[in-house]
Amino acid sequence: MKKVLTIAGSDCSGGAGIQADLKTMTAHGVYGMSVITALTAQNTTGVQEIFSIPGEFVAKQLDSVFSDIRPDAVKIGMMSNVEIIETVAERLKHYEFTNIVLDPVMVSTSRHRLLEPSAEEALIRILLPMARILTPNLPEAMVLAHRDDITNRDEMLEAAKVIATETGAAILVKGGHLTDCADDLLYDHGNVYWYSAPRIDTDNTHGTGCTLSSAIASGLALGMDLNTAVASAKEYITGALRNDPHLGHGNGPLNHCYRIS
Numbered sequence: 008m009k010k011v012l013t014i015a016g017s018d019c020s021g022g023a024g025i026q027a028d029l030k031t032m033t034a035h036g037v038y039g040m041s042v043i044t045a046l047t048a049q050n051t052t053g054v055q056e057i058f059s060i061p062g063e064f065v066a067k068q069l070d071s072v073f074s075d076i077r078p079d080a081v082k083i084g085m086m087s088n089v090e091i092i093e094t095v096a097e098r099l100k101h102y103e104f105t106n107i108v109l110d111p112v113m114v115s116t117s118r119h120r121l122l123e124p125s126a127e128e129a130l131i132r133i134l135l136p137m138a139r140i141l142t143p144n145l146p147e148a149m150v151l152a153h154r155d156d157i158t159n160r161d162e163m164l165e166a167a168k169v170i171a172t173e174t175g176a177a178i179l180v181k182g183g184h185l186t187d188c189a190d191d192l193l194y195d196h197g198n199v200y201w202y203s204a205p206r207i208d209t210d211n212t213h214g215t216g217c218t219l220s221s222a223i224a225s226g227l228a229l230g231m232d233l234n235t236a237v238a239s240a241k242e243y244i245t246g247a248l249r250n251d252p253h254l255g256h257g258n259g260p261l262n263h264c265y266r267i268s
Contacts, residue, residue: 009228010038012072013221014095015084016045016057022260023049023214028082028221030263034243035225040078042068044095045087051213051255062090069098077102079228082221083109083134087122092129096137106227109138109176110220114146140177140195140233141170142220148180160190160201167194177233179223183215193237200234202241207248211259218261219244 011032018024025041032039044065048055072078081104086092099107111130113122122130131151135141145157151173152166157180167178177195182188189207193200222243226236243266250265 008038009036009080009225009230010040010076010078011080011082011221011224011228012040012042012078013082013084013224014042014044014069015082015217016047016087017043018047018049018214020050020255020260022051022255023217024085027214027217027260027263028084031218031221031243032225034264034266035222035229037079037225037228038076040072040076042072042095044091045085050257051211051259052257057087059087059091062094065091065094066098069095069102073098073102073104078104080106080108080224082224083107083138084217084220085112086126086130086134089126089129092126092134096133099137105137105139107138108140108142108220108224108227109134110142110216111135111147111151112216114144114150135174135176138174138176139227140179140193140223140237141174142179142181142216142223143170144181144183144216148178160192163192164194164199167192171196179237181216181219183212191237191241193234195233198234200237202238204241204245207245207251209248209251211251211253211255211261212248213255213258213260215244215248215261218247218263 013028029039046058152169180192182190191202222240247261250262
């Protein structure tokens, strides 16, 4: 059985973070494991509080996993401070692990910066170059590509090329914030792939970034190439959005297990 490790924060309401990742992995038929970087008190209406896990304990979690059940792919999500970023990078380098999907959780949908400047700088400098593929949303792609705005497919491609040059990774720029479509772009070392899907009419999109990156990691663990893994993940998340479970009083979660009867 293929194994996937998620390194991310916990969402007690189950829509994002570790909980979304593990449900997504289960839906893809892989064995999910987790290293928790932060505990959050949150629900569909917002985040009430965040408690960061000490770096030393993050390292112990990583050692426990890698010394016993080495993953076939790793997904990285929420990294709340410099200590955690440096710890995760050091441990992954120690275990010589490179099959990494990194969701750079830096900027919210409303373009609110989620990390302190020092943590953002460390994430960009230390962790991003270690990834096989990065999955920024449009606000995050703007930060990483040093742009004021991205409004169309041509600008998505320009941004992806800049980020790829600076990190050496394949770049999936997610187009969910576009006004006229929901197309995603994969720029894989000069190869360009577009993934089109209908925009789903729902306000319940909590955890889409976590879900997509975990689906990609699951595909890579199963032996898919990047293009196939991204295409499969795009199809999966479209179905999870379409099968909206209508939970909560705010921006609700996806239906991660819509394929499971």
